[in-house]
Amino acid sequence: MSEIALQAVGLVRRIEGVISHTLVNGIDLSVKKGEFLAVTGPSGSGKSSLLYLLGLLDAPTEGEVIICDQPTSKLSESERADVRLTKCGFVFQFHFLLPEFTSLDNVLLPMRAAGKLPEKDMRERGLALLTSLGLGEHAGKRPNQLSGGQRQRVAIARALSNRPEIIVADEPTGALDTASTEQVFAILRDIADSGQTVVVVTHDPALAARADRRIHIVDGKIHETIEGRERTPKVSVAVSATAAEP
Amino acid sequence: MATNLLLNIAWTHVSTRVRQTLVGMAGVAMGVSFTIMMAGLMQGSQIDFLRQLVDTMPHVTVEDERRAVPAQPADQEYAAVQMSNVANINKRPGIKYPESVMASLRSWLPGDVAPSVKTTAIIDHGGGRIGVTLTGIDPRQEVRVSKLASQMREGQITDLAHAPNAIIIGEALAEKLAVKTGNTVVLIGGQDTELSATVVGLFRSGLKRVDEGQIYSLIGLAQVVMGQSGVINQLRLRLRDPLAAQKVATQVEAQTGYKSVSWQEANSDLLSTFAVRDFIVLTVMGAMLLTSSFATYNIISTITHEKRQDIAIMKSLGMREYSVRRIFIIESAIIGAVGIVFGWILGYLLCYAWSHITIFNPLTGTTVPLQIYYSPTHYIVVAAISIVCCAGAAFFPARKATRVHPVEIIRGAS
Numbered sequence: 001m002s003e004i005a006l007q008a009v010g011l012v013r014r015i016e017g018v019i020s021h022t023l024v025n026g027i028d029l030s031v032k033k034g035e036f037l038a039v040t041g042p043s044g045s046g047k048s049s050l051l052y053l054l055g056l057l058d059a060p061t062e063g064e065v066i067i068c069d070q071p072t073s074k075l076s077e078s079e080r081a082d083v084r085l086t087k088c089g090f091v092f093q094f095h096f097l098l099p100e101f102t103s104l105d106n107v108l109l110p111m112r113a114a115g116k117l118p119e120k121d122m123r124e125r126g127l128a129l130l131t132s133l134g135l136g137e138h139a140g141k142r143p144n145q146l147s148g149g150q151r152q153r154v155a156i157a158r159a160l161s162n163r164p165e166i167i168v169a170d171e172p173t174g175a176l177d178t179a180s181t182e183q184v185f186a187i188l189r190d191i192a193d194s195g196q197t198v199v200v201v202t203h204d205p206a207l208a209a210r211a212d213r214r215i216h217i218v219d220g221k222i223h224e225t226i227e228g229r230e231r232t233p234k235v236s237v238a239v240s241a242t243a244a245e246p
Numbered sequence: 247m248a249t250n251l252l253l254n255i256a257w258t259h260v261s262t263r264v265r266q267t268l269v270g271m272a273g274v275a276m277g278v279s280f281t282i283m284m285a286g287l288m289q290g291s292q293i294d295f296l297r298q299l300v301d302t303m304p305h306v307t308v309e310d311e312r313r314a315v316p317a318q319p320a321d322q323e324y325a326a327v328q329m330s331n332v333a334n335i336n337k338r339p340g341i342k343y344p345e346s347v348m349a350s351l352r353s354w355l356p357g358d359v360a361p362s363v364k365t366t367a368i369i370d371h372g373g374g375r376i377g378v379t380l381t382g383i384d385p386r387q388e389v390r391v392s393k394l395a396s397q398m399r400e401g402q403i404t405d406l407a408h409a410p411n412a413i414i415i416g417e418a419l420a421e422k423l424a425v426k427t428g429n430t431v432v433l434i435g436g437q438d439t440e441l442s443a444t445v446v447g448l449f450r451s452g453l454k455r456v457d458e459g460q461i462y463s464l465i466g467l468a469q470v471v472m473g474q475s476g477v478i479n480q481l482r483l484r485l486r487d488p489l490a491a492q493k494v495a496t497q498v499e500a501q502t503g504y505k506s507v508s509w510q511e512a513n514s515d516l517l518s519t520f521a522v523r524d525f526i527v528l529t530v531m532g533a534m535l536l537t538s539s540f541a542t543y544n545i546i547s548t549i550t551h552e553k554r555q556d557i558a559i560m561k562s563l564g565m566r567e568y569s570v571r572r573i574f575i576i577e578s579a580i581i582g583a584v585g586i587v588f589g590w591i592l593g594y595l596l597c598y599a600w601s602h603i604t605i606f607n608p609l610t611g612t613t614v615p616l617q618i619y620y621s622p623t624h625y626i627v628v629a630a631i632s633i634v635c636c637a638g639a640a641f642f643p644a645r646k647a648t649r650v651h652p653v654e655i656i657r658g659a660s
Contacts, residue, residue, distance in 0.1 A: 100262050
């Protein structure tokens with residue numbers, strides 16, 4: 001087993017049309033297990049497109065994405081869905097929780113889709129995840145009964161529910177206030193510290209500075225890579241390793 | 247993909263849209279109930295008509311003629327010679343050795359056989375003259391091959407033997423001629439036969455052409471009217487299974503050589519009309535069910551449109567496209583299944599209510615209830631067609647919705 005969790009080789013994403021548009025233009029990238037990688041760049045630079053490619057939500061025009069030593073370019077759409085279900089967890093700018101379901105049911109969704117655990121174990125794990133994120137008493141509430149920060153934490157719990165190797169987050173704090181932003185970033189930091197790989201797209205340079213490594217994208221290419229992070233005090237709400245891996 | 251999860255999501259979708267779901271269920275229920283009612287009504291009226299038809303006439307009639315004209319001796323002798331105007335051999339009409347033929351048939355026939363004489367006559371009363379078919383019967387044997395005894399409204403068929411030249415006529419004919427039981431009428435037959443006959447009974451079969459054009463007498467009287475003493479020109483068969491009549495007729499014809507006509511053959515034009523009617527009814531019922539499924543189509547279309555974002559999220563989380571599609575087909579199945587159950591109940595109640603409606607027939611002056619045929623097959627077939635229509639109605643909007651690329655939706659929402 002290599003130490004590389006996620007690798008992009010010559011990644012190109014081009015939209016063909018009357019006027020072709022290249023979103024990602026030949027990116028080579030390796031992300032280690034347990035690494036916290038921040039992707040920054042101006043609007044339209046291709047950072048979200050890169051994230052969708054790394055998370056197998058989108059297929060590259062050229063190049064290869066290797067997830068946990070598994071090349072993915074030749075996988076069928078169903079096989080890519082299986083990889084997403086078991087190895088990737090997604091957090092978006094908006095929570096995208098299913099509105100008719102409770103917080104717990106939303107967290108259970110990927111586990112139920114995978115169908116690998118008995119219902120009782122799934123519920124225990126889902127509750128443990130919500131409790132570790134400070135949402136234990138909100139398990140039975142629907143998204144419209146929660147604040148923006150709480151919803152985003154439920155979305156993070158959902159992303160963690162199948163114990164994926166990689167967490168992919170697309171501007172997860174983009175719609176949150178300052179306090180919630182701090183909480184969410186602290187949670188993502190803890191996730192990385194507990195051994196899971198985290199790739200985050202963000203506009204916020206201060207938050208990106210807390211990542212283990214930053215890459216700055218301009219016009220679909222890596223313009224700059226900055227190693228090392230700035231240490232900041234931990235925020236009280238954090239995911240525990242026992243919740244992430246019971 | 248865990249079916250429980252798909253069921254859970256589907257149930258949540260339909261249960262949180264109560265009004266839309268109820269409208270969809272009502273659409274299916276209406277389609278199912280009216281289709282069941284129509285099927286019961288159409289089949290009921292058809293069965294009632296056929297029952298009357300089968301009850302009124304023999305299941306198989308053996309006649310004293312051949313299906314093909316027999317070859318003339320001259321034709322057989324001079325095959326290469328063209329001949330015309332060859333006279334037929336004059337043969338005495340009737341079935342040869344009818345008692346022997348009947349004994350032979352009774353040895354294997356799944357039913358019974360009775361002799362009769364069929365001829366035409368004119369019945370004259372008070373200046374009114376009407377052409378009728380006169381059938382000479384043996385009352386003791388007739389009860390085994392026809393329902394005439396149970397169709398008697400006045401008198402009994404055994405009364406034929408209690409009066410000279412006794413006849414039984416239909417109620418409708420009696421009304422036309424202003425004849426009552428006990429009246430004397432004049433029967434005019436072939437070869438200038440004219441005799442007085444006494445009406446000893448009235449019957450009603452329910453078929454106008456029979457009630458107005460058929461009269462019965464003893465065999466002897468019919469032979470006199472026909473001018474052929476001792477002749478039996480018809481054997482009438484009644485079978486335990488009326489639907490076997492065609493097969494039995496073929497066997498009888500092969501055995502006796504006489505033309506044997508089943509009730510189906512005798513009414514082939516009517517039965518072919520029924521076939522056309524069945525086809526039309528099935529088409530209309532199919533159209534009704536298809537139309538009712540459009541309600542389901544609309545609802546699933548609306549839900550899939552509203553749930554585009556959820557679909558994108560479910561796909562991005564790793565749910566396969568066909569699994570997401572199944573959610574909406576399950577929703578449609580839920581709407582369809584509940585609608586079908588309500589449709590069954592409503593359909594039964596409609597049938598029950600319709601069976602209490604009576605129709606007045608101005609021609610016969612009688613009032614008859616609508617005949618409804620209750621059959622589990624109607625319920626099962628209608629439910630099966632309806633569920634297929636609902637699944638089809640959901641499939642297309644669901645397929646379209648689940649083909650959407652999740653990135654497009656997520657980018658749009660962002």
